[in-house]
Amino acid sequence: MSAVTAPPPAAFTRRRGALITDSLTMTWRLLRTALRIPDLLVFSTIQPVMFVLLFRYVFGGAIETGGIPYVQFLMPGIFVQTLAFNGAATGIGVADDMAKGIVDRFRTLPISPAAMFIGRAIADTIRSAFVLFIMVVVGVATGYRFHTTFVDLVAGVALMLFFSFCFSWIGIFIGLIVKSVEAASSGGFLWLFPLTFASSAFVPVSSMPSWLQTFAKYNPITLVVDAVRGWFDHDLQAALHINVATSALQSLCWLLGILLVFVPLCVRRFRKLSG
Numbered sequence: 001m002s003a004v005t006a007p008p009p010a011a012f013t014r015r016r017g018a019l020i021t022d023s024l025t026m027t028w029r030l031l032r033t034a035l036r037i038p039d040l041l042v043f044s045t046i047q048p049v050m051f052v053l054l055f056r057y058v059f060g061g062a063i064e065t066g067g068i069p070y071v072q073f074l075m076p077g078i079f080v081q082t083l084a085f086n087g088a089a090t091g092i093g094v095a096d097d098m099a100k101g102i103v104d105r106f107r108t109l110p111i112s113p114a115a116m117f118i119g120r121a122i123a124d125t126i127r128s129a130f131v132l133f134i135m136v137v138v139g140v141a142t143g144y145r146f147h148t149t150f151v152d153l154v155a156g157v158a159l160m161l162f163f164s165f166c167f168s169w170i171g172i173f174i175g176l177i178v179k180s181v182e183a184a185s186s187g188g189f190l191w192l193f194p195l196t197f198a199s200s201a202f203v204p205v206s207s208m209p210s211w212l213q214t215f216a217k218y219n220p221i222t223l224v225v226d227a228v229r230g231w232f233d234h235d236l237q238a239a240l241h242i243n244v245a246t247s248a249l250q251s252l253c254w255l256l257g258i259l260l261v262f263v264p265l266c267v268r269r270f271r272k273l274s275g
Contacts, residue, residue: 018112026119052074073236079136084192088185124171200225
């Protein structure tokens with residue numbers, strides 16, 4: 001019986017280095033494309049700004065938050081909702097690349113399928129960071145105030161950007177399985193609306209019907225929003241009795257689970273399309 005020799009460690013090192021290099025190359029390509037089409041960034045900020053104005057000045061007075069200024073309750077939910085919706089935009093971008101044959105061209109190149117998607121997820125996370133900054137400015141302009149420490153502020157931003165990165169993979173998968181850009185647009189938002197609105201993003205979970213509260217309580221968007229609320233506003237954390245550590249840990253479990261499921265699904269779907 002002949003012995004099976006394992007690939008030398010240098011081979012794994014080269015493979016890992018190529019994956020990183022290819023991923024960064026894809027990231028740079030997508031960022032350059034976004035810079036050439038500034039309309040995409042403009043329109044991606046209009047919708048969340050409209051949500052802020054709508055909930056802050058139209059619905060805010062009718063939503064009971066126990067004496068807490070509604071803008072303090074609202075803005076973390078808007079931050080997370082904006083990043084979740086950017087995941088749908090990721091799917092639209094992938095579907096558009098598929099329709100234009102860009103993905104077909106990349107199939108002929110000696111790059112890893114994972115690098116294509118990692119680059120897409122990183123680029124869209126960077127874009128999300130820009131949109132998040134705009135939303136923070138809008139929030140402060142409408143009365144939102146941070147009552148936090150630098151460490152907690154960084155923790156909240158880091159969790160939201162990781163959330164954006166993970167949700168991008170759901171968008172990538174949707175972009176790979178649909179047949180058109182229009183379908184990606186519809187399918188990308190179809191599951192996000194119930195997930196976002198059946199959460200603590202805009203109203204307290206306790207105000208919902210009892211049959212919906214269990215779903216809303218363990219909804220990943222609720223967990224991320226609650227953690228961010230507690231980190232960004234310590235007074236709000238005390239008033240709402242938010243256990244930030246528990247919310248953050250449970251949200252990380254959700255996000256890691258999303259990666260474990262959707263990264264292999266995306267790679268498998270791409271290989272099936274290539275086959």
